[in-house]
Amino acid sequence: MIAFLATAFGTFLLYLLLTTASGPLFLWSKEELIIGAIFALIVAAIVRKIFPAENLRLLNPKRWFLLLAYIIWPFFPAMAKANIDVAYRVITGRINPGIVKISPKLKTDAGLTMLANSITLTPGTLSVDVDEETNDLYVHWINVKEEALEKMPRDYKYICGEFPDWARRVME
Amino acid sequence: MILDIITYICIGIGCLLNLLAAIGLHRFPDVYTRLHAGTKCTTFGSILLIAAVVIQSVSVWVAEGLSSPQSVLTLHAVIALVVILLTNPTSAHAIGRAAHRSGIKPARAVVDDLEKEKP
Numbered sequence A: 001m002i003a004f005l006a007t008a009f010g011t012f013l014l015y016l017l018l019t020t021a022s023g024p025l026f027l028w029s030k031e032e033l034i035i036g037a038i039f040a041l042i043v044a045a046i047v048r049k050i051f052p053a054e055n056l057r058l059l060n061p062k063r064w065f066l067l068l069a070y071i072i073w074p075f076f077p078a079m080a081k082a083n084i085d086v087a088y089r090v091i092t093g094r095i096n097p098g099i100v101k102i103s104p105k106l107k108t109d110a111g112l113t114m115l116a117n118s119i120t121l122t123p124g125t126l127s128v129d130v131d132e133e134t135n136d137l138y139v140h141w142i143n144v145k146e147e148a149l150e151k152m153p154r155d156y157k158y159i160c161g162e163f164p165d166w167a168r169r170v171m172e
Numbered sequence B: 001m002i003l004d005i006i007t008y009i010c011i012g013i014g015c016l017l018n019l020l021a022a023i024g025l026h027r028f029p030d031v032y033t034r035l036h037a038g039t040k041c042t043t044f045g046s047i048l049l050i051a052a053v054v055i056q057s058v059s060v061w062v063a064e065g066l067s068s069p070q071s072v073l074t075l076h077a078v079i080a081l082v083v084i085l086l087t088n089p090t091s092a093h094a095i096g097r098a099a100h101r102s103g104i105k106p107a108r109a110v111v112d113d114l115e116k117e118k119p
Helices: A002-018 A030-047 A053-059 A061-092 A109-121 A163-171 B002-027 B031-064 B070-101 B113-117
Strands: A098-102 A125-131 A136-141
Touching (some): A002 A053, A109 A125, A109 A136, A109 A163, A125 B070
Antiparallel strands (some): A098 A136
16 A cells, blocks of 8 residues: 555656646646546556565665665765766776676665666776675775775775665665 | 856766866776776766756746656656666666676786686
């Protein structure tokens, strides 16, 4: 039931965002509101069975605020730095690449997805493959540091900083 | 006036980053390093270009009142940005994984753990 309502609400919100400025009721016309509600209910009824039940914990508003805080502070500056870093490497051509394995020890798919996407968007790293049994990530690193290669699996502090801890806090 | 200047600066830096991404696609030696150029520079370039669109359309939206058609431009640009931020790393991940599975070695690599563990 909660899954049904959450899906219907999310779908309706997306429909409203895509049909703004259609009429006089704040931003929408009456017809758009009615047809949007009908389609949202139909979609929610169809996906109710395949909605993974363990993902309901993501409805907790505390996780949304944590996600917002994560995007604003550690993530956005890191992304800006990534762009300057890659621009510098494009101009100078100074690269030292390699594929390293890290063990973030995340348990859920949602957390691992968030970490892999964060790694790809932040400086010098690109997630290439995942070990589905142990949830280890294989990361292509454009500028391999010697001190990170001492032990196996590699210390993720050098590669993605505090991101695994954030992914655990937000998604698990 | 001041908004126009901010818009021009955003468009300029955004175009410069996208240009650097295109140059990087030619300069880097293999598929993985090219993906670095293709994902990171284009993300921030798109953010700045969409920021320019949003600044202009919000200024018109505020001037024309709440039910102005400019709201479409603002909200759709923001949705496009969110979709770029979600799909860009995902597609890079898919291309990198497919390249490694079809046997392409990273050029000039100092270490390759994936090759050692899953040859």
